Amino acid sequence: MIRIDGITVRAGESPDFVKCAARALRIRTEDIKKVTLLKHSFDCRKKPCIYQVYSLGAEVHGDEERIARVCRNAKVKVVQAPVSSLEDMLIRMGVPFNVMKGKKVAVVGSGPAGLFAALTLTYLGAKPTVIERGSKVDERTAKVERFFAGGELDKECNVQFGEGGAGTFSDGKLNTGIGGGMAAAVVAEFAANGGGEELKYESKPHLGTDVLPRVVTAMRRKIIAGGGEFYFNTKVTDIKVCANKLTALELEGEKSGLLPVDRAVFAVGHSARDVYEMLFARGVKLEAKPFAVGVRIEHLRRDIDFAQYGIENASFPAADYKFAMQEDGRGCYTFCMCPGGEVVAAASEEGGCVVNGMSRRARSGENSNSALIVTVGPSDFGEGALDGVAFQRRWERAAYAASGGYAPPAQLLGDFKAGRVSTCLQNVTPSCRAGYKFADINDCLPPYVCKTICSAVDVFAKKIPVFNSYGSVLCGVETRTSAPLRMLRGKDCNSSVFGLMPCGEGAGYSGGITSSAVDGIRVALACAGIII
Ligand SMILES: Cc1cc2nc3c(=O)[nH]c(=O)nc-3n(C[C@H](O)[C@H](O)[C@H](O)COP(=O)(O)OP(=O)(O)OC[C@H]3O[C@@H](n4cnc5c(N)ncnc54)[C@H](O)[C@@H]3O)c2cc1C
Numbered sequence: 001m002i003r004i005d006g007i008t009v010r011a012g013e014s015p016d017f018v019k020c021a022a023r024a025l026r027i028r029t030e031d032i033k034k035v036t037l038l039k040h041s042f043d044c045r046k047k048p049c050i051y052q053v054y055s056l057g058a059e060v061h062g063d064e065e066r067i068a069r070v071c072r073n074a075k076v077k078v079v080q081a082p083v084s085s086l087e088d089m090l091i092r093m094g095v096p097f098n099v100m101k102g103k104k105v106a107v108v109g110s111g112p113a114g115l116f117a118a119l120t121l122t123y124l125g126a127k128p129t130v131i132e133r134g135s136k137v138d139e140r141t142a143k144v145e146r147f148f149a150g151g152e153l154d155k156e157c158n159v160q161f162g163e164g165g166a167g168t169f170s171d172g173k174l175n176t177g178i179g180g181g182m183a184a185a186v187v188a189e190f191a192a193n194g195g196g197e198e199l200k201y202e203s204k205p206h207l208g209t210d211v212l213p214r215v216v217t218a219m220r221r222k223i224i225a226g227g228g229e230f231y232f233n234t235k236v237t238d239i240k241v242c243a244n245k246l247t248a249l250e251l252e253g254e255k256s257g258l259l260p261v262d263r264a265v266f267a268v269g270h271s272a273r274d275v276y277e278m279l280f281a282r283g284v285k286l287e288a289k290p291f292a293v294g295v296r297i298e299h300l301r302r303d304i305d306f307a308q309y310g311i312e313n314a315s316f317p318a319a320d321y322k323f324a325m326q327e328d329g330r331g332c333y334t335f336c337m338c339p340g341g342e343v344v345a346a347a348s349e350e351g352g353c354v355v356n357g358m359s360r361r362a363r364s365g366e367n368s369n370s371a372l373i374v375t376v377g378p379s380d381f382g383e384g385a386l387d388g389v390a391f392q393r394r395w396e397r398a399a400y401a402a403s404g405g406y407a408p409p410a411q412l413l414g415d416f417k418a419g420r421v422s423t424c425l426q427n428v429t430p431s432c433r434a435g436y437k438f439a440d441i442n443d444c445l446p447p448y449v450c451k452t453i454c455s456a457v458d459v460f461a462k463k464i465p466v467f468n469s470y471g472s473v474l475c476g477v478e479t480r481t482s483a484p485l486r487m488l489r490g491k492d493c494n495s496s497v498f499g500l501m502p503c504g505e506g507a508g509y510s511g512g513i514t515s516s517a518v519d520g521i522r523v524a525l526a527c528a529g530i531i532i
Contacts, residue, residue: 111165113504122226134162172207208361388484426471
C-alpha cells in the first residue's frame with residue numbers, strides 16, 4: 001500500500017480521495033484500485049480557519065515502489081497495510097497458535113486488560129476461564145442507572161466493577177501514548193466488534209459509553225466461540241500456592257469453590273482493594289507508586305469549543321484540551337477529558353465518594369469536563385505497599401462526609417479559591433446525574449493539592465480564558481486515576497509467585513483502555529513463554 005500524508009482541506013469540504021491520491025502520486029484515477037482512509041485530524045493552529053488533515057492508503061495497478069519513487073513527493077511512502085484485528089497481528093508476529101492447548105488458565109477481571117488477555121489466550125489454544133465479580137454488561141448498566149438515580153451502591157457491580165471494567169462507563173477514548181502495532185490491533189479489534197470503522201482512522205478515536213456495551217458483548221461472544229467461559233458475579237477471594245507456584249483460586253459468588261489453575265492473569269483494575277490486601281497478606285510482592293488526585297472541572301461545551309476553534313460551527317466535533325504544569329516539584333494536569341460529557345459518581349466502596357467522567361459517542365452534552373489532578377507519591381502518603389490505598393480512602397471518605405453521600409461535593413471555582421461554600425450556580429450546571437451537594441472541596445483534598453489546582457487553572461486559562469472563570473464547577477474527589485501500587489513482575493510477567501501474572505492498570509503497568517488492553521495481550525503471550 002502507498003501511504004500519502006498531509007492531504008489538507010478546509011473543514012466542511014468533502015474531498016474526493018481518489019482524485020487526491022491520484023494527484024499526489026501523479027497517476028491517473030483509473031490506475032488506483034482502492035483508497036483507504038488511514039488518518040483524519042483537525043488542524044486548529046490557524047483558527048478561526050480550521051483545516052482537516054488526511055492520510056490515505058492507496059492500492060494501485062502497477063509497481064508501488066516505482067510509483068512512490070517517481071512521483072517525488074516527500075509525503076508518499078510504501079507501507080504495510082494496517083493490522084485489521086488482533087488475530088491478524090498475532091499472525092504477522094508469527095505467534096505459534098495453539099501452544100497452550102490443555103493448560104488451565106484463568107483471567108481475573110473482564111476490563112480491557114482481561115478481555116484482550118482472554119481473547120489472545122483463545123488464539124494460543126487455551127480455553128480461559130474469565131472470572132468477573134460484577135454482572136454482565138446489560139445487568140450492570142441497569143444497576144448503575146439505579147445507583148445514579150439515588151439507589152444503593154452495589155459494592156460488586158458499579159462504575160468500577162462489572163463486565164467491561166472501569167472503562168464501560170467512560171468516554172471510551174482509545175488514543176494512547178504507546179504507539180505501534182499492538183495499540184493499532186486493539187483499536188482495530190474494537191472497530192471490528194461494533195465500535196465502527198472510524199476508530200481506525202480518527203486521530204483521537206473514542207467509543208462512547210453508549211457504544212461500549214455492544215463492543216464488550218461482542219468480545220465476550222468471540223472469547224466464548226474460541227473456547228473460553230465466563231463466571232459472572234463471582235470474585236476471587238484467595239489464592240492457593242504450593243512451592244511458590246500458584247495452584248488454585250478461591251472463588252466466592254455464583255461459582256464459589258476452588259478453581260485449579262496453571263496460570264492466572266490478574267487484571268483486577270485499580271479499585272480492587274480487597275485483592276491488593278489479599279495478595280499482600282499472602283506475601284506477593286507489591287510496592288507503593290505515585291498517582292494523582294484532584295477534582296473534575298466542568299465548563300460549558302460551547303465555551304470550550306469556541307476557545308479551541310475560534311468560531312461557532314455545530315458540525316465540528318466537541319473540542320478537547322490537554323494541559324500540564326509543574327509547581328514546587330508537583331505536576332498538575334488535565335486528564336481523561338470528556339468533551340460534551342458528564343461527571344459520574346464512581347464509588348465502589350461504602351462511605352467513599354469518587355468522581356470520574358464519561359461521554360456518549362455523539363459528545364453532545366451541555367458541558368465538557370476533565371479531571372484536574374495533582375501528582376502525589378510515597379513521600380506524601382508513606383512507603384508501605386498499601387499506604388496509597390489508605391490515602392485514597394481517607395479523601396474519598398472526607399468527600400462523602402462533606403456531601404453526605406455518593407453524590408459529589410460541588411463548588412464554583414471562584415468559591416474554591418476563596419475557601420467558601422457556594423450558594424448558587426452561575427452559567428454551568430453540574431452534569432452529575434447522581435446529583436451534587438454544595439460543600440468546600442478544600443476539606444476533601446490535601447492542602448498542597450488544592451493550592452496547586454488554584455495555580456494551575458490560572459496557567460491553563462492562558463490557553464482557554466474561560467478555564468478559570470468563577471462559575472466553572474468543581475466536583476470531587478477524583479482519586480482513582482491510576483493504581484496506587486505496583487504488583488511487581490519480571491520480564492516473563494510472573495509476580496513473586498510463579499503463575500500469578502499481574503496485568504493492566506490495577507497491577508500498575510498501564511493507564512487507560514488501550515494501554516491496558518495491550519498489556520493484556522502482552523501478559524497472555526507471556527503465559528505461553530512469548531516475551532515481547
Ligand atoms: C468513569 C471512567 C471513565 C474513564 N474514561 C476513560 C477513557 O475515556 N479512556 C481511557 O483510556 N480510560 C478511561 N478510564 C480508565 C480505564 O477505564 C481504565 O484504564 C481501564 O479500564 C483499565 O483496564 P483494566 O482491564 O486494567 O482494569 P478495569 O477496567 O478496572 O477492570 C478490572 C476488572 O476486574 C474486576 N475485578 C476486580 N476484582 C476482582 C475479583 N476479586 N474477582 C473478579 N473480578 C474482579 C472488576 O470488576 C473489573 O471489571 C476511565 C475510567 C473510569 C472509571
